[in-house]
Amino acid sequence: MARKLQADEWLFAATVALALFGVVMVYSASAVVAQGENHGQYHYVVRQGAWVIVGLGALLLGMRLDYRVLRAGKVAYGLLLLTVVLLLAVFAFPPVNGAQRWIRFAGFTAQPSELAKLALAVFLARFLERRAGEEGSFWRTFVPCAAVAGLLAVLIVAEPDLGTAMMLLVICVTMLFTAGARLAHLGLAAAPALVALAGLLVFVPWRLKRLVTFWDPWADPQGAGYQVVQSLLAVGSGGVHGLGFTEGRQKLFFLPYAYSDFIFAVVGEELGLLGGLGVVALFGLFLWRGMRAALRAPDRFGMLLGVGVVTGVVAQALFNMSVVLSLVPTKGIPLPFISYGGSSLVPTLFAVGVVLNISQQGSAGRENFA
Numbered sequence: 001m002a003r004k005l006q007a008d009e010w011l012f013a014a015t016v017a018l019a020l021f022g023v024v025m026v027y028s029a030s031a032v033v034a035q036g037e038n039h040g041q042y043h044y045v046v047r048q049g050a051w052v053i054v055g056l057g058a059l060l061l062g063m064r065l066d067y068r069v070l071r072a073g074k075v076a077y078g079l080l081l082l083t084v085v086l087l088l089a090v091f092a093f094p095p096v097n098g099a100q101r102w103i104r105f106a107g108f109t110a111q112p113s114e115l116a117k118l119a120l121a122v123f124l125a126r127f128l129e130r131r132a133g134e135e136g137s138f139w140r141t142f143v144p145c146a147a148v149a150g151l152l153a154v155l156i157v158a159e160p161d162l163g164t165a166m167m168l169l170v171i172c173v174t175m176l177f178t179a180g181a182r183l184a185h186l187g188l189a190a191a192p193a194l195v196a197l198a199g200l201l202v203f204v205p206w207r208l209k210r211l212v213t214f215w216d217p218w219a220d221p222q223g224a225g226y227q228v229v230q231s232l233l234a235v236g237s238g239g240v241h242g243l244g245f246t247e248g249r250q251k252l253f254f255l256p257y258a259y260s261d262f263i264f265a266v267v268g269e270e271l272g273l274l275g276g277l278g279v280v281a282l283f284g285l286f287l288w289r290g291m292r293a294a295l296r297a298p299d300r301f302g303m304l305l306g307v308g309v310v311t312g313v314v315a316q317a318l319f320n321m322s323v324v325l326s327l328v329p330t331k332g333i334p335l336p337f338i339s340y341g342g343s344s345l346v347p348t349l350f351a352v353g354v355v356l357n358i359s360q361q362g363s364a365g366r367e368n369f370a
Helices: 009-036 043-064 067-071 073-092 112-130 138-157 162-179 183-202 205-215 226-238 263-295 300-324 342-360
Strands: 103-105 108-110
Touching: 009 043, 009 263, 009 342, 043 342, 067 073, 067 112, 067 300, 067 342, 073 103, 073 112, 073 138, 112 138, 112 162, 112 300, 112 342, 138 162, 138 183, 162 183, 162 300, 183 205, 226 263, 226 300, 263 300, 263 342, 300 342
Parallel strands: none
Antiparallel strands: 103 108
């Protein structure tokens, strides 16, 4: 019999620690830039602090909301429909840096692609629960899941935002695999997906340029390779112990987006290898406790939803850190909990709150499971 337990304290602590650490690093990475923009050194950190407060409120809301409410068809399909509408609505707004990813209203901006990750996880968890026993069916189970994930991915690629679209596909594949989908079906879908990915990389000039730059960023350190080179210089100059908090140099108008997409480079420069490993360890703790909570869920819906949320967060963190370390081609995608901005932070914290609620609903018979 299931009974309500205490929320996973380690998962909660790892999440809050990452969010608060993000506020500290946003200040260090943005203070000089903010002054250069005539905003004052606390401009970005004050905003980030406000978003963290809102996000923690969303996390507590997710903890108090019984996750099974999301299982209702009106909620799951309504959230999915809302996401599609918002993803279409971004094209009504002027592009920023050549991309149409944001909705702007009354001084606030929102990025619907961040909501898409939660909407997809909720839909797939509900759908796959209802297809229990038919996980191996290609037409009844695999195709509908792939079609919904593909629709969201196509809308996001059109913005364009290939990185987030790839995160959606990672969530979909992981949840299908966890639910018991046939590997042959996953392999069958992988072939056209890889062809499409290759086409998006090779036949889009600026993506091809990024791919070529990835192989040898030092060939054009002042041009196409500038971002990657500055990131590697920041991480490399930090050594083992780092230059010290706020003592980084590359953030001083050298490293682009130092307080957002490339904030992990600032961590590496100022806190060194030890600081970087500390961040990785926190995400490792998040992965362990999040998956533990998901696997202890009292029902299939909660298990799949927890797996989807945790996969989305950790996969994005690994991708962001890989970009900073030039392990994958450059792609603008935030580091969860740490990068500046509320569009990613608030929905992510709410989603983690849902996972914490799942951890509260564990079965009494599993209480001693480690």
